[in-house]
Amino acid sequence: MDKFKEKINSLRAEADASVERAENAEAELKKAKEDIIAKEQEIISLNNKISLLEAEVERAEKKITDLKSAKEEEETTSSTTEALQRKISILENELDTTEKNLKETTEKLRQTDVKAEHFERKCTALESDKADLEKRLEEKEEELKRNKEELETTLKQIAEI
Template identity: 85%
Template structure:
C-alpha cells in the first residue's frame, strides 16, 4: 500500500513537473512572439524612414536641377552668375551630404535587411521549436492520460480488494 502511495505521489510530482515545464515553454513562446512583433514594428519604422529620405533626395535633386536652370537663364549678368555659382556650390555640398546620408541610409537598409533575414530565420527556428514543444506537450498529455487511466485501474483493483 505504501509503495502504491509512493508511486501515486511520484506520478503526481512528475505530472506537476511536466505541467510546470509546459507553462514555462508557453511563456517562452509568448515572449518570443512579442519580440518578433517589436522587431517587425522596427522594420516598418525603418522602411518609413527610408521612404522619407528617398523623397528628400528627390526634392534635393529637383532643387539642384531648378537652380541649374536658373543659372543658365541668368548668365547675362556676372553678379547673378556669381550668386548662382555660390548657390550651386552650397547645393553641391548639400548633395554630397544628401548622398552621404543616402549611402548611410542604404547601408542601414542593408543592415536592416540582414537583421530582418536573421529575425526571419530566428522566427522560423522559434516556430520549429514551438512545433516541437507542442508535439512534446501532446506526448506528455497522452502519457499523463495513460498514467491517469493506469491509476484509476489500480484504484479500482484496490477498491475491489
C-alpha cells in the same frame, strides 16, 4: 502524481515562455518593418530633394550661360554672374551632402534589412520550437491520461483483492 503535476507545470511554464519570446520577436519584427518603411520614405524624400536640386542646378547653369552672353554685351553684369556662381557652389555642396546622406541611408536600410531577415529567421525558429513544445505537451498529457487510467485500473484491482 506530484511529479506529473510539476512536469505539467514546467511544460506550461516553458510554453508560456515560448509564447512570450515569440510575441517579443514579432514585436521586434514589426518595429524593424516600420523602420524599413520609414527609411524607404526617407530615401524617397531624399531622391525627390536630389531631383529638385538637380533641376535647380540645371536652372542655375542655364542662367550662367545666359549671363555670359549678356556679359559680352554688357560689362556691368559680371557681379551678378559671380553671385550666381557662388550659389552654384553652395548647391553643389548641398548636392554632395545630400548624396552622402543618401548613401548613409541606403547602408542603414541594408543593415535594417539584414536585421529584419535575422529576426524573421529567429521568429520562424521560435514558432518551430513552440510547435514542438505543444506537440510534446500533448504527448505528455496523453501519457498522463494513460498513466491515470492505468493507476485507476491498478487501484480497482487492489481494491478487489
